[in-house]
Amino acid sequence: MESVFEIIAEPNRRAILSLLVSSQQSVGEIERQLRMPQPTVSKHLRVLREAGFVESTVDAQRRLYRLKPESLLEVDAWLAPFRRFWSAHVDALERHLDRMEQVTQTKKKARRRRRGPNRKRDKGETK
């Protein structure tokens, strides 16, 4: 497990990171909000910490985890050349942005289908 990309490939880890954007959280809080077993949380936090995504401070028995910018900045840096590429193709880009606006909104956990009365089963999650 070396690259930052492999780290954020894991959905649970991304969820943890997204959770930490608002404020720092203890393991137990993460565990409850994300509804995942405690060992899972701890293990992912370990990975995230060793990869430089988060850091922790001790508060009695609790450990408070907070974001660290480094590693995500690395991802951001990798995207830079592509952003330049996109700005060169702004016209075609605009269309995609419009379509993404819908996707980003509907991509919540309990996705609701706004089109029609029948709820369709969307593709199963991992496993």
Place this chain on the structure above:
Amino acid sequence: MESVFEIIAEPNRRAILSLLVSSQQSVGEIERQLRMPQPTVSKHLRVLREAGFVESTVDAQRRLYRLKPESLLEVDAWLAPFRRFWSAHVDALERHLDRMEQVTQTKKKARRRRRGPNRKRDKGETK
């Protein structure tokens, strides 16, 4: 293989994408430049295509692959909340940027180190 993050977790796929930033390439060109066996290239291209990162056009026996913005924009969109987080912690951020500068080894587009209130970002605009 569902999420865009799992797609770009693979180093070879990232290499292919980076290669396509400059211009479209045929499978054989990718194969030679990246020095990877042809079936490997084809398979990764298949994954990238099905995930919306690239598209291909036919040129006789060759297939020309080029970038498509969609999916990388999805990655970019996920990073947005974190960028906001960083701008809220600009001071700590600056240190990291400085350290990254050495690692990334930028040419001469030197960022100036400004110590003072009311800072404004000079790169990485937030949309």
Place this chain on the structure above:
DNA sequence: GCTGTATATACCTTGACACGTATATGCTCT
């Protein structure tokens, strides 16, 4: 000390995926 709570780690199993090799498909030209 003991008990309960909070977090970390060890062990095992399972499944996914990347790779290599071989082969198939498809196109061009003679």
Place this chain on the structure above:
DNA sequence: AGAGCATATACGTGTCAAGGTATATACAGC
């Protein structure tokens, strides 16, 4: 049609990481 090139796919294999369960460490309060 056949040869040769360019690309795609099928199959078998090994590796590695994620999940689950159980247990270990650490701290607080009594």
